[in-house]
Amino acid sequence: MKYLLLIQHGDTPTPGTDPWNRLSEEEQQAVYADYQAINQTPGVTPGAWMEGPETATTVRVQDGRTLTTDGPFVAVKEALGGYLFFEAADLDAAIELASRIPAARLGGAIEVRPLKGQ
Amino acid sequence: MTVLEQVFRDEWGRVLAALIGFLGDFDLAEEAAQEAFAIAAERWPRDGTPASPRAWLVTTARNRAIDRIRRERTLAAKTRLLDVPEATEDEVDETTIPDERLELIFTCCHPSLALDAQVALTLRTLGGLTTDEIARAFLVPDETMAKRLVRAKRKIKAAAIPFRVPPEHLLPDRLAAVLAVVYLIFNEGYGGRGDLAADAIRLGRALAELMPDEPDVQALLALMLLNDARRDARFADGAIVLLAEQDRSLWDDRQIALGREALDRALALGGRDAYVVQAAIAALHLEEHPDWPQIAALYGELARRTGSEVVSLNHAAAMAEAGEVVAALSLVDGLTLDRYHYLHATRAELLRRLDRPEDARTSYDRALELVHADEERRFLERRRAELED
Numbered sequence: 058m059k060y061l062l063l064i065q066h067g068d069t070p071t072p073g074t075d076p077w078n079r080l081s082e083e084e085q086q087a088v089y090a091d092y093q094a095i096n097q098t099p100g101v102t103p104g105a106w107m108e109g110p111e112t113a114t115t116v117r118v119q120d121g122r123t124l125t126t127d128g129p130f131v132a133v134k135e136a137l138g139g140y141l142f143f144e145a146a147d148l149d150a151a152i153e154l155a156s157r158i159p160a161a162r163l164g165g166a167i168e169v170r171p172l173k174g175q
Numbered sequence: 176m177t178v179l180e181q182v183f184r185d186e187w188g189r190v191l192a193a194l195i196g197f198l199g200d201f202d203l204a205e206e207a208a209q210e211a212f213a214i215a216a217e218r219w220p221r222d223g224t225p226a227s228p229r230a231w232l233v234t235t236a237r238n239r240a241i242d243r244i245r246r247e248r249t250l251a252a253k254t255r256l257l258d259v260p261e262a263t264e265d266e267v268d269e270t271t272i273p274d275e276r277l278e279l280i281f282t283c284c285h286p287s288l289a290l291d292a293q294v295a296l297t298l299r300t301l302g303g304l305t306t307d308e309i310a311r312a313f314l315v316p317d318e319t320m321a322k323r324l325v326r327a328k329r330k331i332k333a334a335a336i337p338f339r340v341p342p343e344h345l346l347p348d349r350l351a352a353v354l355a356v357v358y359l360i361f362n363e364g365y366g367g368r369g370d371l372a373a374d375a376i377r378l379g380r381a382l383a384e385l386m387p388d389e390p391d392v393q394a395l396l397a398l399m400l401l402n403d404a405r406r407d408a409r410f411a412d413g414a415i416v417l418l419a420e421q422d423r424s425l426w427d428d429r430q431i432a433l434g435r436e437a438l439d440r441a442l443a444l445g446g447r448d449a450y451v452v453q454a455a456i457a458a459l460h461l462e463e464h465p466d467w468p469q470i471a472a473l474y475g476e477l478a479r480r481t482g483s484e485v486v487s488l489n490h491a492a493a494m495a496e497a498g499e500v501v502a503a504l505s506l507v508d509g510l511t512l513d514r515y516h517y518l519h520a521t522r523a524e525l526l527r528r529l530d531r532p533e534d535a536r537t538s539y540d541r542a543l544e545l546v547h548a549d550e551e552r553r554f555l556e557r558r559r560a561e562l563e564d
Binding site: 058146147148149152169171 | 285287333334335336337341345
């Protein structure tokens with residue numbers, strides 16, 4: 058079974074921001090180490106890193122006209138922070154991996170979505 | 176109850192669990208099980224009940240499912256059936272049918288399903304209730320309940336929720352979820368819909384049999400048996416009857432004995448958690464002269480552990496019985512359960528004992544504003560009227 062794990066950053070501190078700088082060096086290192094361990098877990102296909110949601114452009118088409126708005130489709134705080142794919146035996150395995158993603162414990166959440174026909 | 180109804184009640188969960196384990200598909204297993212019971216309804220009265228009803232049902236259902244899969248080849252690719260030999264008319268040996276009810280209940284109570292879906296699925300699959308019966312029990316439209324079940328089953332399949340007993344490191348949390356579902360079903364029943372209480376006790380018995388070494392499982396069974404044993408005495412003339420005034424001859428002594436046995440087992444297994452404390456409290460209530468200081472102490476302990484104000488309210492009621500009425504009132508007055516009619520009813524009782532009828536009346540009035548169940552309303556009205564005598 059293949060899952061898409063959507064990383065919702067929520068309040069998770071991201072590098073370069075004040076909340077991030079308030080984390081101790083140790084905590085910052087732990088976040089990097091955890092992401093690295095996740096990406097090296099068998100079955101994981103890491104997603105590409107994205108720029109922040111402030112850089113997003115949202116596109117709609119109404120009556121044939123393309124409309125663009127600045128920012129993500131949802132509120133910035135609710136915007137997708139990242140994603141990865143995970144090939145696993147069952148949902149329990151996917152939940153276990155999700156719980157190891159730092160964003161899950163730092164104010165964000167992980168949405169686990171099964172992929173169709175996998 | 177006919178033989179078939181009895182067999183249905185006893186075997187549905189086990190037959191269905193075996194089929195799900197074998198077929199790997201809830202819907203297919205459910206249809207096959209239904210078909211097998213329908214065939215039994217037609218044949219058994221005519222040909223006699225088979226020596227082993229369970230083996231007969233599993234064999235028949237399995238063969239039906241295999242036939243069906245052969246007809247619908249595309250489905251076969253998605254099931255575990257490809258390597259299954261030809262359907263045979265030989266009955267499978269009863270001892271070779273694995274009991275997979277635990278796998279089933281852990282799947283139904285998986286935390287990735289909404290609680291109301293966990294409850295519905297458990298009642299449908301293990302309890303053998305129909306969708307309509309579950310809908311009626313939870314006062315929702317049939318269609319809503321049907322959708323809830325369909326969605327839950329679809330999620331189990333699409334998200335690959337495992338059909339298994341969770342590994343050691345997940346077991347405590349997952350077992351807690353299962354017990355919470357069973358206890359929720361019991362409490363729905365205890366509030367008046369008695370059949371659900373019986374269903375919950377059946378589930379509790381099955382769990383106690385399947386997990387004999389889990390203290391919380393034994394304790395929950397004890398708690399349900401002990402509370403339910405007083406069911407017939409709890410209401411009279413459409414009003415709630417207080418414990419002290421209940422007709423003890425209406426208590427179910429056999430069930431009390433079974434409850435005490437289960438509690439002893441829980442204690443012997445080293446159980447000290449919330450269900451054990453609650454079961455111990457229930458057991459103490461059944462003594463001819465309840466040890467109220469002890470009951471109050473246990474409620475205090477439970478309140479500390481759970482942080483529940485409802486438990487604190489029970490603590491206060493037990494303290495009052497133990498003679499500490501003033502302390503009980505100050506405990507009640509520190510609670511924030513203003514919308515909870517039991518708070519005001521309890522407060523009224525305490526004020527009555529402290530000989531403050533005016534204040535008691537005010538509290539009864541507030542309780543009456545908030546109460547819903549007729550049986551409780553009548554009780555409160557009577558208590559308030561006695562005050563004015």
